[in-house]
Amino acid sequence: MGLLSDPNRRKAITSLTLSVLPDVVCYLAGIAWFMGLAFEPFTLRTYMSENAMGSTMVEERFPSGERALATAREFAAHKKKVGGMPVDWLVKTMRAQGLEVFTQSFSRNLPFPDESKERFVVRGTNVYGILRAPRAPRTEALVLSAPCSPGNSNNQAVGLLLGLAQYFRSQIYWAKDIIFLVNEHDLIGVQAWLEGYHHTNITGMGYTPLQGRAGSIQAALSLELNSDVVTSLDLVLEGLNGQLPNLDLANLFHAFCQKLGILCTIQGKLQRSDWDTVEGYTHSAQTMLLMVLKQASGRPWGEHGLFLRYHIEAASIRGVNSFRQYKTDATSIGRLFEGMVRKLNNLLERLHQSYFFYLMPSLTRFVSIGYYMPAFGLLTTILLLRALDLWVHLGTPTPVTEDGVGEGESPSSPGLLSVLTPVVISHLTGVALYTLPVLSQEMAVEHFPVSETEAVVLTAIAIYTAGLALPHNTHRLISGEGTEQGWRVLKLVALLYLAVLLGCTALINFSLGFILAVTLVPAAACVTPHVPKALSAVAMVLLSPGCTILYCVFLFQELQEVPVSLAEGWMLFLSVISQGILDHALYGSLVYPLLALLVYPCWLLFWNILFWK
């Protein structure tokens, strides 16, 4: 640390770090780097890394797409008759196909009603059939799942699943057991099944233990189909907490789409070939930004998302029926699945050869972790430069010449308490934000004319806003007048805290880390008690984590080409908050606790500095 402790050397670096120029350059370079990732010449082409899936193209022979659709209609009729999942019919059908069939019932009380899906107390049954591979010792398995959704949706998926089961049963080449899972209540059902299969209980789900197992699951594919014919298939990769499956799974899907001539999309966007035009670039930038936003949300964007926690490579494939001319029938989709499952069946090892951390500006292009991390690195450099600057300032004796008055009393010791107090208070506010909304919903419903869900969301927003008022008053109560040194130390701590926090977040979920860095870093870098109060307070609030979510909601709608008005956007924002809290309770998504317990208190520290007296 000679560099930092030697006063002469310090002076040299002070001259560099004191200026704002490197900060601005870093920030702009970071953003530019990130946006450059969507430019095709800067990205890599995807390629199949896994040897076992590469060269051995097989002929797909799945013949019975029509029959699968007939099964789907039968399933729909039974579903209507029962008014939910036709468990008995499914068991009978699967058993007739020669599978070992088991059921699992589960129940889950949501912490507060889910208004978007209209459920509060969930009870359901999963049905799964295991195709035992001949001469295999039940050590490995693949999962094909389809949800039994309410209403008229996803019947074709179940039909195709059963059709595939029947066809697969008569084949001899299976080396891994194949589990055909039809789950009720979409993700909750999958969560119950996975917890049952792995005999864990992380979310407080009530379920009956599974009777049949098939060893360690190597990969899973989830199928969502709503119509007899589709125009394209959409691949969904983003899973819980921003986890992604191995890139080879995406490559496999793309390879079979190419082979069978099926239109395939990612984020609902087709690939364009004109990368050198502005439209082409915008298109891939939109695709990539959509992926970043979805990943940052930390939600499972399909049933596959929950498998990833268990180290099971999984992806959802969603049939899209738009008004294009080009149609694909169920037989082709069946063949696509047959091909993919056969390739996965050929795997000798778990998928591990290709990337786990990537962004996809299109289905054939990817940005690996080595390419996107510098963008984030440039942003965090600002925090480190600022911290360095503060450290240098704190080390040099107070320049008495400047103001004459200087800081009379003990300039070198700001006191541990004056730093610790805001830190503790901010975090307590964070804890309140994390716990109170769900806990106090009953009270809120009693006293205000709102539903439980609204109560939770509004309490969260209320605590969030109340936090703005609290901490900058309290520190004075405890340790009297704040000193010039005091805010410097506090800011130094806060800067390092934020850098570590964002760094760790970005390692796990790059998108979330990056989005937070884009808004938090400028606020953190600029804030001092000496800037104009009103203007900077507005800027700080606009750059706070809560507003970041709001911008993301609008941006997401814009990118999906369904722009919303301000009022609609606000409603969406509210539902996003309630969904975030629900995702945390139901599936263990970590975005809500991360924001409430760490990011928000960290931002409050900077807010505190702004109002330092």
Added chain:
Amino acid sequence: MAALSRKWDPLFVLVLGSLVFSCKGDVLKTSNDRTESISATKIEESSPQAADLGDLRQSDEAESNEDRKAFTPPPPNDQFQEEMVIRPLYSGDIYASFQFRTQWDTDFLHDGKKVSHYRLFPKSLGQVLSKFSVRELHISFTQGYWRTMQWGQPFIPSPPGAELWVWFHHTVTDVDGNWKELTNVLSGIFCASLNFIDSTNTVEPSASFKPLGLGNATDHRFLRYATLPREIVCTENLTPWKKLLPCGSKAGLAVLMKSEKLFHSSFHSQAVHIRPVCKDWQCTSTAWELRQTLNVVFDLYTSGQGKKEWSLFKMFSRTLTEACPLASSSKIYVDVTDNPGGELFDLSPSSPLISTAVVLGDRRTYSVYDLTKKETFGQLRSLNLLLRWKGESDDMLRPPLHAERYVSGFGLQKGEIHTCLYNSHPYRAYPVLLLDSLPWYLRLYVHTLTVTSKTRENKPSYIHYQPSKDRLRPHLLEMLVQLPPHSVTEVTVQFERALLKWTEYTPDPNHGFYIGSSVISALVPSIVAMDTNSTRDRPLFSSFFPTKEESSYFMRVYTEPLLVNLPTPDFSMPYNVICLTCTVVAVGYGSFYNLLTRTFQVDEPSAPLAKRLANIIRRLRGVPLL
């Protein structure tokens, strides 16, 4: 009896007739009357004495048959039997089990003499037995997992992969050395990777594996048990197995063993069991018994093309035309218990011979086809059994005992092994012996070992635990657990996954590591004893106290093996590191070596002649030199 002798060759009557008639005439008579009844013990799991009685009868028949066919008469006591059992399973699949039994009358262990004369017994195995002083040897190769819930119980259970257990003679001093050599030799004989058996996967079970043959050795120092769950069984293992048969695959039941058909199945298991047995009921002298078994389950769906129809030709793409000429008995049994009135399936040609036996605690009825009889083959001179399904019965079975095992939890640090033991007997509790052998790289937390049944703790009455030593020996856990009636008993133990040295990973580390099956051995209350109807046709005084033989039977259940992922480094990283460091070292070392070894001198080159001359002139003139 008179009819019998008239049918037979006069030569036979002259040579052996008197002997046969004097000692075992009753046996011949019953077989001639075509209402043969075989004892329960003859089919399976026989107690040595009873089996031996049966053997003796068989041996006489063997002599007579072979004499009739004018082969050179064997020395009076070596003999060979072959049989096949076909059992249509509830699931619609079909189970074919072959058994070949060779008995060899020699006693080299007691006398220590060298045996050099081999007839029916394979020489390769005989030499192995004598060289390594083996008392008993059991080896099985299995591809697939026996689905107890659909198929019921197998005649001889075996775990997926290879399993080997050997009792050595008590005179052996270096058991481990013998074991190591033996596994290597067997590896050569069976073309299998048995040489991968070493101290890290060998255990000495204290209670689970008792000798099945003569002698009640209890000192488990002479027992070695190992499994290779990863072993893949294929044609190259079948061929050497077939070569051990006296007739090879040229004649008899073994002609059915075409590998492309045997491996087009749901389950394939082949085994060799060698043990000493008594020769007579007083057990005055002993003999070696070699039992070769092969079990196959054919899948209705994948091979039947949806048609529920079976025939020998469909299963094996062969029909039978003759018995093995060396065999003293050659029979096919078809289980027709569930088909008393022919409503479940049709069997053609039908056989008038019916036998009943108590097999695995259940009274079964079999149609018997005797291949040594000409009329079995009919006019076409070939036997092609045909089985046509009529009814549907595909419910899950409730076997009295079954087990499953799985790893719970996620992540690569810890995990928990769950072993669930199901006792589906409605009112009887019985104890089972659970044997678990886990590799050292699963660090067991033994304090987390729990046994629960019906949500209450179930304290095992006997626990034998041998902790592992890193890279030396596996964990061994044996427990005697009482299973309450109609219950699930769950045995759980937590473990931590060890980080291996980088050379210890297999070439495919991301596939995971196999953990062998646990073995559950139990005396299971038999279904026959539960059957209240069975008392009807027996005298009342015989049925008050259940007799031992009928009330329970020995059963061994293997759980599925486990595939456990260990924390695996990215093996491309060492590659990069090696490349980088090599480059750095090459460049750095080269320049450093250069710098260190080279000596630098200021070299003053002698000036050219013209310059020297010019300088002389300049010095003379007093002008500065060049």
